[in-house]
Amino acid sequence: MARGMPSMVALLGMLAVAGYQNRDKLGSMLGGLGNNDRTGDPGVAGQNQGGLGGVLGGALGGAGAGGLGSILSGGLGDLMEQFNGSGQGSKAQSWVGPGQNEPIDPNDLEQTLGADTIAELEQKTGLSRQELLERLSKTLPDAVNHFTPDGHIPSETEASRFV
Numbered sequence: 001m002a003r004g005m006p007s008m009v010a011l012l013g014m015l016a017v018a019g020y021q022n023r024d025k026l027g028s029m030l031g032g033l034g035n036n037d038r039t040g041d042p043g044v045a046g047q048n049q050g051g052l053g054g055v056l057g058g059a060l061g062g063a064g065a066g067g068l069g070s071i072l073s074g075g076l077g078d079l080m081e082q083f084n085g086s087g088q089g090s091k092a093q094s095w096v097g098p099g100q101n102e103p104i105d106p107n108d109l110e111q112t113l114g115a116d117t118i119a120e121l122e123q124k125t126g127l128s129r130q131e132l133l134e135r136l137s138k139t140l141p142d143a144v145n146h147f148t149p150d151g152h153i154p155s156e157t158e159a160s161r162f163v
Contacts, residue, residue, distance in 0.1 A: 007070065007071045007072075007073075007074030007075040007078060008074070008075045008078035008079050008082070008117075009075075009117060009120055009121060009124070010071045010075060011071055011072060011075025011076065011079065012075070012079070012113070012117070012121055012136060012140075013121055013124055013125050014071075015135070015136060015139050015140060015143050016121060016125050016127060016132050016135045016136050016139075017125050017127070069156045069157065069158075069159040069160030069161075070156045070159070072147060072154070072159040073153060073154055073155055073156045073158070073159040074156075076144065076147060076148065076153045076154070076159075077153050079092070079144070080092055080093075080096070080153065082112055082113060082114075083112055086111060086112040088104070088108060088112050090102075091104060091108075092144070094141075095140070095141045095142075095144035095145045095148070096144060096145070096148040096151060096152065096153070097151050098151060101141040101142065101145050102141065103137070103141060104137050104140060104141060105137065106130075106133035106134055106136075106137045107133075109133055109136055109137050109140070110129075110133055118132065118133070147159070
């Protein structure tokens, strides 16, 4: 199923590898995405083929910031569908709407995303299953909240303002 939702996988990988707390660094990290000699945070696994470049390289296809807006908008939409389909929609909606963000347990997140998506993210980020789920469970609620300031999933054009 994950193979049909590359924008969701790219969004989740971006959050897992870079972490929402380092979101201000994302622009500079993505600037050299096509370069094999790029440098970035030394704490990020697999800088060249894995890590952020491995997750986003194929999805962007040289589209630049417009491609990132598409990944963000499409990824958030796909993510909300996953949460709605797994019975976790109200939790995910708390991240989009106003008010307190409900936390997500790593086990619930794993069940929501599914084994295929988790395996693909493990491979593309170089993170272990446990580390991936822990990072995403901590960063996902605040990241979705940040990227939906108007209380809805942004359009591709609206999402471009975040990148």
